Amino acid sequence: MNEANGSPRHCFIHFEQSMCSGCGLCVKRCPTRAIRVRNGKATIKNSLCIGCGECIRICESGAITASTSELNSLNSDKITIALVSPVLYSQFPGVLPRDVLQGLKNMGFTHAVDMSYYFEMFQWATAEYISRNRKTGESPWPLISPVCPVVLRLIVCRFPSLLPHVHPIMRPVALMARDVMTQFKVHYGVDDQDIVLYYINPCPSKMGIPKKELETAGTSADLHSTGALGINDIYGELSRQIKHFEKNDKIPFAQAGFEFEQCTSGGGLLWSMTGGEAEATGLDKILAVAGLNETITYLEKIELGLFNDLEYIEFRTCREGCIGGALNAIDKYLAKSAALKMAKTLGVGTRLNRERVLRLYDNNWFFPKTTPQALKTMGIQKERTFSFDELRMIEKIVGIIDGKNCGACGSPDCRTFAEDLIREEAAPDDCVYLKIRGITMDDILMRVKPEQDKD
Amino acid sequence: MPVIHKSYHVTKNDFIHAGEASIHVKNLLKSLNYDSDLVRRVAICGYEAEMNLVMHGGDGELSVDVSQSKVVIEVTDKGPGIADVELAMQEGYSTAKDEYREMGFGAGMGLPNIKKNSDEMTISSEPGSGTHVTMVFFCKG
Numbered sequence: 091m092n093e094a095n096g097s098p099r100h101c102f103i104h105f106e107q108s109m110c111s112g113c114g115l116c117v118k119r120c121p122t123r124a125i126r127v128r129n130g131k132a133t134i135k136n137s138l139c140i141g142c143g144e145c146i147r148i149c150e151s152g153a154i155t156a157s158t159s160e161l162n163s164l165n166s167d168k169i170t171i172a173l174v175s176p177v178l179y180s181q182f183p184g185v186l187p188r189d190v191l192q193g194l195k196n197m198g199f200t201h202a203v204d205m206s207y208y209f210e211m212f213q214w215a216t217a218e219y220i221s222r223n224r225k226t227g228e229s230p231w232p233l234i235s236p237v238c239p240v241v242l243r244l245i246v247c248r249f250p251s252l253l254p255h256v257h258p259i260m261r262p263v264a265l266m267a268r269d270v271m272t273q274f275k276v277h278y279g280v281d282d283q284d285i286v287l288y289y290i291n292p293c294p295s296k297m298g299i300p301k302k303e304l305e306t307a308g309t310s311a312d313l314h315s316t317g318a319l320g321i322n323d324i325y326g327e328l329s330r331q332i333k334h335f336e337k338n339d340k341i342p343f344a345q346a347g348f349e350f351e352q353c354t355s356g357g358g359l360l361w362s363m364t365g366g367e368a369e370a371t372g373l374d375k376i377l378a379v380a381g382l383n384e385t386i387t388y389l390e391k392i393e394l395g396l397f398n399d400l401e402y403i404e405f406r407t408c409r410e411g412c413i414g415g416a417l418n419a420i421d422k423y424l425a426k427s428a429a430l431k432m433a434k435t436l437g438v439g440t441r442l443n444r445e446r447v448l449r450l451y452d453n454n455w456f457f458p459k460t461t462p463q464a465l466k467t468m469g470i471q472k473e474r475t476f477s478f479d480e481l482r483m484i485e486k487i488v489g490i491i492d493g494k495n496c497g498a499c500g501s502p503d504c505r506t507f508a509e510d511l512i513r514e515e516a517a518p519d520d521c522v523y524l525k526i527r528g529i530t531m532d533d534i535l536m537r538v539k540p541e542q543d544k545d
Numbered sequence: 546m547p548v549i550h551k552s553y554h555v556t557k558n559d560f561i562h563a564g565e566a567s568i569h570v571k572n573l574l575k576s577l578n579y580d581s582d583l584v585r586r587v588a589i590c591g592y593e594a595e596m597n598l599v600m601h602g603g604d605g606e607l608s609v610d611v612s613q614s615k616v617v618i619e620v621t622d623k624g625p626g627i628a629d630v631e632l633a634m635q636e637g638y639s640t641a642k643d644e645y646r647e648m649g650f651g652a653g654m655g656l657p658n659i660k661k662n663s664d665e666m667t668i669s670s671e672p673g674s675g676t677h678v679t680m681v682f683f684c685k686g
């Protein structure tokens with residue numbers, strides 16, 4: 091099927107048609123109603139996909155995967171840098187983060203950069219913004235964490251009135267991508283084209299990042315060669331590398347050349363779990379919410395004007411936080427226990443110089459260069475809204491169908507099917523309730539067309 | 546003038562489902578692409594009236610009539626009613642029980658908020674016969 095509204099966009103999700111059984115589980119699960127079964131196979135409207143990964147989790151046939159990047163520039167003449175989400179460490183219980191980073195280098199990455207440093211930067215900037223916002227009232231309370239991109243896309247798609255609540259500090263991964271690019275260019279004296287960044291993370295929604303992030307950060311680089319890898323993409327090879335030097339333990343650790351290369355902290359691991367970000371801010375009027383349904387419920391309520399006595403809400407659409415991300419390799423509870431243990435071993439605490447962070451803050455280092463609107467639409471397109479008359483027709487069609495939300499039509503529920511009829515993306519015959527009564531589109535239009543209104 | 550009419554049953558003391566009617570109304574208006582400020586005002590007022598029903602009123606109904614020019618919300622219950630409506634409309638006046646105050650309600654700001662955020666508001670109540678709140682919101686342009 092064609093895109094809902096024109097310009098195709100890179101999709102986070104890939105459907106392998108030959109493996110799809112057409113069962114419709116994903117259709118019902120999708121929070122933006124982007125999936126349909128047509129001609130026995132699932133199809134997705136790319137422009138509506140927010141990358142939450144729910145369909146990947148629910149699919150029983152293994153037909154749905156995340157569209158990650160190809161890892162093809164290892165051992166090439168490019169400087170290939172892994173940007174590492176600390177969630178990765180939780181996948182290797184008992185292994186020290188620096189050994190995981192070393193494993194990545196053994197796989198062929200020139201450098202492996204840990205993200206905890208940028209979490210700390212983000213935290214400081216957030217605390218600063220909140221304390222200033224108490225005086226300026228620039229943003230409405232509660233601020234909504236920008237960290238989980240699914241939440242941002244959900245807001246763009248379903249809760250646009252909440253956009254002013256989105257915390258305007260650049261996301262940690264954006265700070266990281268920009269900083270790494272700048273520092274390594276200077277260090278090696280090379281151009282953007284010589285550096286390839288791979289963001290290694292558990293989240294299908296981050297595909298296209300850091301490219302997108304660098305763009306919004308205003309980097310002029312030619313970003314043809316940045317990509318993202320799911321943790322499950324590299325897990326096998328990385329485990330082999332780690333086992334290998336655990337056994338031999340004779341590979342000397344290269345001296346880390348950069349401050350942030352050795353900066354793995356326990357705090358970074360806590361960030362990968364729900365509540366970690368909230369805890370790190372040290373603020374009082376703060377809340378952490380995790381899970382897709384939970385997030386949606388809270389966003390609904392913020393729209394009703396609730397929770398304005400809170401200053402900040404951390405949202406993660408995955409249960410337990412990013413540690414429950416769809417592209418992880420091990421179970422989230424095992425990962426959580428591993429992460430908690432490791433956080434204890436490494437200890438938490440801050441290492442940043444507050445004065446320096448404040449200087450950067452006042453130089454607008456933490457704020458995206460492009461307009462907030464550009465950041466915030468993130469390539470999401472809403473479906474066209476219906477006119478008043480069309481909506482009345484849809485209401486009536488739902489009445490005519492008089493169905494049971496069975497989903498056999500390939501749409502998630504009767505109402506969406508009625509919408510699909512009006513959009514001319516489905517035919518009455520797709521619905522068993524209409525088919526057995528022999529109702530055609532002409533019959534339907536006869537009965538619901540506005541001219542026919544007597545009231 | 547064509548309208549879309551919807552009504553939702555609201556149950557006294559049911560805090561689990563409280564707010565759902567207002568969320569439905571809000572999403573209906575959003576799907577019609579109404580101006581986001583209007584949607585916000587309707588959502589806030591609907592929610593305050595719905596919560597009043599749940600906390601102070603009795604079982605009842607929240608209904609909405611949407612047309613291109615205006616949105617009308619009516620919230621009706623068959624609860625104890627309000628003896629002195631003028632007093633109830635004042636900021637800070639509340640008879641909310643302690644247990645509700647612990648849940649963050651009872652600031653006595655609900656009815657004043659409705660007054661402030663709607664274009665027209667009428668409230669009629671007789672002790673013993675329930676309460677009826679009507680709110681009207683005009684669409685711009």
Ligand SMILES: Nc1ncnc2c1ncn2[C@@H]1O[C@H](COP(=O)(O)OP(=O)(O)OP(=O)(O)O)[C@@H](O)[C@H]1O
Pocket residue numbers: 593597598600601602603622624625626627633634638639640641649650651652653654655656657676
């Ligand atoms: N539907 C109703 N039935 C009976 N009494 C009501 C109803 N709605 C409001 N009242 C009375 O009016 C008072 C004021 O209502 P209002 O909504 O302004 O404040 P509140 O509900 O007490 O507190 P808040 O809305 O700030 O949580 C209530 O305390 C209650 O005594």
Ligand code: SF4
Pocket residue numbers: 141142237238239240241292293294295405406407408411412413414415416
């Ligand atoms: S919670 Fe974390 S892993 Fe899950 S979608 Fe959000 S950012 Fe990605």
Ligand SMILES: [Mg+2]
Pocket residue numbers: 593596597654655656
């Ligand atoms: Mg009230």
